[in-house]
Amino acid sequence: MLFIFLYCPQGRTIKVNYGMKRSVEEICSKINKGKAVVMTAGEVCQLIREGENIGLEDVDVVTTATRAIMSGTYAVMSFPIEASRQFTRAKKIFLNGVPAFVGPCPNEKLGILDLMVFGTSHSNLQPDYGAGHLFRDMVQQKEIEVSVITDDNDSFTSAITLNDIPFARLFGTRHCFMNYSAFVNCSSKEVNTIFHAKSFSPDLSEATVSGCGEINPLKNDPLLETIGMGTPVLINGSEGFVIGNGTRSSATRPNLSGFADMHGMDPQLMGGFITSAGPECIVSWAVAIPVISQDVLDAIKTPDSRISLPVMDVDTRKPIGEANYGDVWQDVDLEVTFNPSACNYCPICEAVNKCPMDAIYRNNGKIILDRQLCFNCGLCSTICPSGVFIARLGIIKTYMKCYEEEIYREVPIVLRQSDKKRALKMAEELKRKIIEGQFKIK
Ligand code: SF4
Numbered sequence: 385m386l387f388i389f390l391y392c393p394q395g396r397t398i399k400v401n402y403g404m405k406r407s408v409e410e411i412c413s414k415i416n417k418g419k420a421v422v423m424t425a426g427e428v429c430q431l432i433r434e435g436e437n438i439g440l441e442d443v444d445v446v447t448t449a450t451r452a453i454m455s456g457t458y459a460v461m462s463f464p465i466e467a468s469r470q471f472t473r474a475k476k477i478f479l480n481g482v483p484a485f486v487g488p489c490p491n492e493k494l495g496i497l498d499l500m501v502f503g504t505s506h507s508n509l510q511p512d513y514g515a516g517h518l519f520r521d522m523v524q525q526k527e528i529e530v531s532v533i534t535d536d537n538d539s540f541t542s543a544i545t546l547n548d549i550p551f552a553r554l555f556g557t558r559h560c561f562m563n564y565s566a567f568v569n570c571s572s573k574e575v576n577t578i579f580h581a582k583s584f585s586p587d588l589s590e591a592t593v594s595g596c597g598e599i600n601p602l603k604n605d606p607l608l609e610t611i612g613m614g615t616p617v618l619i620n621g622s623e624g625f626v627i628g629n630g631t632r633s634s635a636t637r638p639n640l641s642g643f644a645d646m647h648g649m650d651p652q653l654m655g656g657f658i659t660s661a662g663p664e665c666i667v668s669w670a671v672a673i674p675v676i677s678q679d680v681l682d683a684i685k686t687p688d689s690r691i692s693l694p695v696m697d698v699d700t701r702k703p704i705g706e707a708n709y710g711d712v713w714q715d716v717d718l719e720v721t722f723n724p725s726a727c728n729y730c731p732i733c734e735a736v737n738k739c740p741m742d743a744i745y746r747n748n749g750k751i752i753l754d755r756q757l758c759f760n761c762g763l764c765s766t767i768c769p770s771g772v773f774i775a776r777l778g779i780i781k782t783y784m785k786c787y788e789e790e791i792y793r794e795v796p797i798v799l800r801q802s803d804k805k806r807a808l809k810m811a812e813e814l815k816r817k818i819i820e821g822q823f824k825i826k
């Protein structure tokens with residue numbers, strides 16, 4: 385073990401223990417004895433911003449979380465179905481109009497449906513309803529219409545709730561990225577994209593962002609020293625497991641695959657997000673990181689301002705600059721302030737039309753905000769001209785090379801595709817569960 389004593393300008397002595405390593409088992413034993421120090425990644429980074437030093441002896445487990453659009457999502461379900469008469473096999477299945485893939489089990493003449501639903505699938509009945517909406521409706525125990533076309537060219541519909549589905553699991557093929565990006569539009573035309581809830585305005589006039597910065601799970605363990613196959617996690621609040629690396633995961637751009645039972649999920653952590661290229665699927669992860677080494681602790685202590693945020697041109701999908709997460713999450717509002725009395729009753733309410741969560745609506749002329757549905761994206765604050773919705777969303781400040789020249793730009797953020805407010809709550813909740821023995825980190 386190697387101790388180094390550093391003398392800081394304030395006259396304090398800091399002891400840095402560079403040789404120290406400990407096993408996950410040792411940390412689990414401390415948790416079981418009620419002696420472990422569990423902190424959220426946000427708490428650690430706040431202490432670092434306040435000038436504190438945190439050593440390996442000061443913290444045992446750090447909780448992290450993210451809530452974001454995660455396209456690489458699918459659900460696997462198996463359930464018996466009420467049919468007017470016996471059928472051989474299902475050929476096509478739709479859940480609330482969202483197409484499912486039948487199988488892989490044929491279930492010949494058993495009256496049982498096995499199916500998969502891709503998170504990016506869209507309803508053939510409503511253009512703004514996708515699998516993300518379907519999964520949330522299911523978890524809310526809403527009745528779902530099941531339409532079946534059989535091998536015998538018969539067709540029938542039935543209604544189910546999640547309680548009627550004994551096997552329903554949500555999987556991620558590439559979730560929980562370590563690296564996200566900010567997007568701007570360098571071109572002179574509007575672009576419809578999954579990276580904006582409305583058409584992306586041209587000429588670098590606005591930016592959209594993803595990622596929860598310092599509390600992102602893989603930012604806190606970028607070398608995957610503690611996260612791997614079998615690691616317990618919370619997906620949409622339900623206990624699940626990491627399966628391994630996700631698709632296209634690499635050493636510099638890791639992501640995870642995993643799964644959890646839909647029956648234990650919290651609808652407020654999931655849902656559908658309407659982009660200008662169609663509905664997308666929202667998923668949340670909370671991950672505990674046992675602080676086993678100085679390398680892990682150093683990653684945890686890295687605050688937003690030192691985490692790189694590549695800036696991409698949404699038209700060409702090429703990197704044109706590099707900002708940091710301090711621009712996104714420091715000195716901003718994590719949710720909008722709602723002042724309905726400021727409403728001017730515009731003939732067409734663009735805030736209602738453009739809200740990606742359908743969280744704003746009118747009731748007897750009055751404007752209503754559904755906080756349960758709201759994703760805290762902030763877009764309404766940039767659309768409403770009368771200050772009904774107010775939020776500071778930050779500014780991307782960096783050099784950007786759109787054309788030949790690299791020029792310093794300040795581009796206002798108009799949409800956040802990650803919900804840091806709920807991610808912080810999830811990290812707090814996971815911390816509570818670990819301390820109270822309701823969640824085992826191994
Ligand atoms: S845009 Fe703003 S002021 Fe106009 S109707 Fe909507 S909420 Fe009211």
Ligand code: SF4
Nearest residue numbers: 739758759761762764
């Ligand atoms: S912040 Fe505004 S636009 Fe975004 S989800 Fe909430 S209500 Fe809708």
